[in-house]
Amino acid sequence: MKNILLPFCVIALSASAQQTIHSVANGNASNPLTWDCTCFPTTDDHIFVDHQVVMNTDWLISSGGSIEIASGASLLQDASRQLLVDGAGSQFNNNGQTTFKDIAWTNGSTGINNGHMMVSDGLFFGTGTGFTNAGIIDGTDSVLTRGTFLNTGTFYVGNFLNMGMFQNSGQIAADSMGNTGGFSSNNGYVFANVFGNSGVFDLSTAGYMEVAADFYNAGSADIAAGRELFVGDDFYNGDTLGGMADFVNHGLIAVTGDFGNSDNLEGSGKICVGAYSANSGTVGGTLNFCDNSGAGGFDLTIGTIAGTVTYCGAGSCYLSIEETASGETVSLYPNPAATILNIETDGSFETAAFYSVTGELVQTTVLTGKAIELNLPAGVYFVQLTGAQVSQPLRLVVE
Numbered sequence: 001m002k003n004i005l006l007p008f009c010v011i012a013l014s015a016s017a018q019q020t021i022h023s024v025a026n027g028n029a030s031n032p033l034t035w036d037c038t039c040f041p042t043t044d045d046h047i048f049v050d051h052q053v054v055m056n057t058d059w060l061i062s063s064g065g066s067i068e069i070a071s072g073a074s075l076l077q078d079a080s081r082q083l084l085v086d087g088a089g090s091q092f093n094n095n096g097q098t099t100f101k102d103i104a105w106t107n108g109s110t111g112i113n114n115g116h117m118m119v120s121d122g123l124f125f126g127t128g129t130g131f132t133n134a135g136i137i138d139g140t141d142s143v144l145t146r147g148t149f150l151n152t153g154t155f156y157v158g159n160f161l162n163m164g165m166f167q168n169s170g171q172i173a174a175d176s177m178g179n180t181g182g183f184s185s186n187n188g189y190v191f192a193n194v195f196g197n198s199g200v201f202d203l204s205t206a207g208y209m210e211v212a213a214d215f216y217n218a219g220s221a222d223i224a225a226g227r228e229l230f231v232g233d234d235f236y237n238g239d240t241l242g243g244m245a246d247f248v249n250h251g252l253i254a255v256t257g258d259f260g261n262s263d264n265l266e267g268s269g270k271i272c273v274g275a276y277s278a279n280s281g282t283v284g285g286t287l288n289f290c291d292n293s294g295a296g297g298f299d300l301t302i303g304t305i306a307g308t309v310t311y312c313g314a315g316s317c318y319l320s321i322e323e324t325a326s327g328e329t330v331s332l333y334p335n336p337a338a339t340i341l342n343i344e345t346d347g348s349f350e351t352a353a354f355y356s357v358t359g360e361l362v363q364t365t366v367l368t369g370k371a372i373e374l375n376l377p378a379g380v381y382f383v384q385l386t387g388a389q390v391s392q393p394l395r396l397v398v399e
Contacts, residue, residue: 019045026052049073058082064089069096085109105129113137125149171399185209189399203227208379220246223269227251228357230380238262238281254317254357272317279303290317317357332383336397341372350387374398
């Protein structure tokens, strides 16, 4: 993991009154003939990139200056370049394509991405900054936000830490994801290999989340009714540093591995566990707890469980993906899918049945070709193929 980008200093090459400057030709950013002012733009100018401009120097935007890249235009680095956007009124807006090594927004500056932004090392959003991504951000090693970040587009990052306010209604995927601030996903899809929360986290409206490995909550977390949290390995709710973790589940939590609670767990939703479960805290509300190993309730409890909590046993939830029963090859693409799903198989199948993670049959399709038209809301589903052979469930994400 590379270091998170910290604010840095870029020295302006010249000083002049603030101007509005447009590119007039493809070329280097440092070439005066690239710009209609026949000059080198200064840090407080309003710069409009309408061509293919090569970023051949580090850049500072300050004192209310701005850079805006038009749709179809680009600002691409020729080497490892950095951009600092500093101060209230200073902006960097991308509607085309841009590449940098690092970008930092500090001291009340703002930014918008409606195009394609590739930042190889670090994105930093300081306190008081605001940023909206409605396009694509990818190829980024690390992101740290202390400001306000609204994601309505697609965001791929290696390591993501939110210490400010992050709101997702698009798609975000990270290798590791942590939250110590406010993290809200009210639509779209959140994917992480591991996720840890010690702030305030909520999954609501039409949002859903998948964690491939471990999920850890030491703060406040809320899953709304109808929402789904799928955990591929272990789940733990508790603060080992002396605080109190609170988890309210009105939706579905499906945990393939172990499940542990040492603080407060309540709600009216369903929890499905595939392996060992233990409670040393408080479990309340009208939660329905399902142990797919067949134990019925928690494997171990030394805490308190309300009499309103109910239980169900093995087979109540889909939790994991198995290889197909007879060894045939099956692939689903694209995955995530939207309205069309293609099934590629060397087996002999006649129908495809789609189940929610709670085991409810939501769609059945007779296979007449490779393509299936989907009529499913966003979420995680399991697809079972039947015919001369029967496959094990295959996990599908619909966005």
